[in-house]
Amino acid sequence: MCEKMIEIKDVSFRYERELVLEHINLSIQKGAFLGLVGPNGSGKSTLLKLMLGLLKPQAGEIRLFGESLSKFKDWNRIGFVSQKANSFNSGFPATVFEVVASGLTGKLGLFRFLNDQHKQMIMKTIDAVGMGKFVHRNIGDLSGGQQQRVFIARAIVSKPDILILDEPTVGVDEKNVRSFYDMLVQLNLEQGITLILVTHDIGTMTNKVTHVACLNKTLHFHGDVSDFEKFNADDLSAIYQHDVHLLSHDHSNEQEGVIV
Ligand SMILES: Nc1ncnc2c1ncn2[C@@H]1O[C@H](COP(=O)(O)OP(=O)(O)O)[C@@H](O)[C@H]1O
Ligand SMILES: [Mg+2]
Numbered sequence: 001m002c003e004k005m006i007e008i009k010d011v012s013f014r015y016e017r018e019l020v021l022e023h024i025n026l027s028i029q030k031g032a033f034l035g036l037v038g039p040n041g042s043g044k045s046t047l048l049k050l051m052l053g054l055l056k057p058q059a060g061e062i063r064l065f066g067e068s069l070s071k072f073k074d075w076n077r078i079g080f081v082s083q084k085a086n087s088f089n090s091g092f093p094a095t096v097f098e099v100v101a102s103g104l105t106g107k108l109g110l111f112r113f114l115n116d117q118h119k120q121m122i123m124k125t126i127d128a129v130g131m132g133k134f135v136h137r138n139i140g141d142l143s144g145g146q147q148q149r150v151f152i153a154r155a156i157v158s159k160p161d162i163l164i165l166d167e168p169t170v171g172v173d174e175k176n177v178r179s180f181y182d183m184l185v186q187l188n189l190e191q192g193i194t195l196i197l198v199t200h201d202i203g204t205m206t207n208k209v210t211h212v213a214c215l216n217k218t219l220h221f222h223g224d225v226s227d228f229e230k231f232n233a234d235d236l237s238a239i240y241q242h243d244v245h246l247l248s249h250d251h252s253n254e255q256e257g258v259i260v
Contacts (some may be wrong), residue, residue, distance in 0.1 A: 003030040004027050004066065005064070006028040006062070006063070006196075007028075007063040008024050011062060012056045012058060023060075023220075032195070033185065043216075048080075050062060077161045078141050078160050078162045078209070080155060081151045081163070081166065095139065096131055096135065096153075097123075100157050101114060101122050117223060121157060125156060126150075129183055145180055163193050163195050164198045165196065167200065169181075183209075184208065197209060214236070215245065221234065221235075
């Protein structure tokens with residue numbers, strides 16, 4: 001039950017001159033939904049790039065599914081949606097179905113070879129992110145939040161064990177953020193996908209995640225969300241200074257499940 005999906009041991013990283021991460025120790029268990037928070041420039045995206053093997057730490061070690069990152073090859077076990085995924089303009093010539101299908105092409109080569117089973121899997125995944133009504137819509141004709149759901153579907157259609165999301169709600173209309181998070185909780189609980197979510201939105205996030213890591217060059221907190229709620233508010237303000245609103249959001253007037 002306590003299977004470690006990702007283990008980061010005493011990792012430090014610098015770009016040229018700037019030391020960005022210092023002595024980071026963090027492990028992520030199977031089935032966790034981890035919220036990774038920290039002010040702008042605190043090293044969150046850098047830490048994700050290290051986990052994905054896109055950057056190499058100068059010190060420390062990273063293990064994926066128990067294997068040292070230097071030997072790890074099973075990249076289809078990890079899905080990633082980057083910060084700037086939702087930048088399609090109106091008129092981009094691909095439908096929701098085609099974009100999600102492209103998540104299988106790594107395995108299949110050309111997607112004109114999709115069989116009925118693949119097509120069913122694609123449709124099921126589109127439904128799971130709440131986009132069933134938009135299968136034939138052009139991706140460029142969707143809102144930022146809807147596009148983001150489609151990119152999540154593309155990342156999970158090949159059934160990865162872990163899904164990593166870098167600030168996925170940046171293009172999402174504020175009133176739809178909660179239903180977006182609810183969709184992530186559903187993927188976590190119903191499909192058993194381990195989730196790592198980088199977000200600025202501490203208020204909404206703490207109602208949804210199981211674990212929190214709070215980063216600002218060093219890891220200031222890592223643990224259960226219930227312990228994070230007890231984490232000293234003064235400590236958090238010191239980490240953030242005036243970067244972020246820490247207040248829990250009141251969503252009582254929000255419409256449920258509506259995407260615009
Ligand atoms: N490619 C890069 N080259 C040099 N410095 C970088 C590069 N990418 C990020 N940085 C610097 O590293 C620090 C951490 O950046 P980043 O990991 O993107 O933070 P976050 O995602 O928390 O906003 C910042 O000071 C940023 O300017
Ligand atoms: Mg970032």
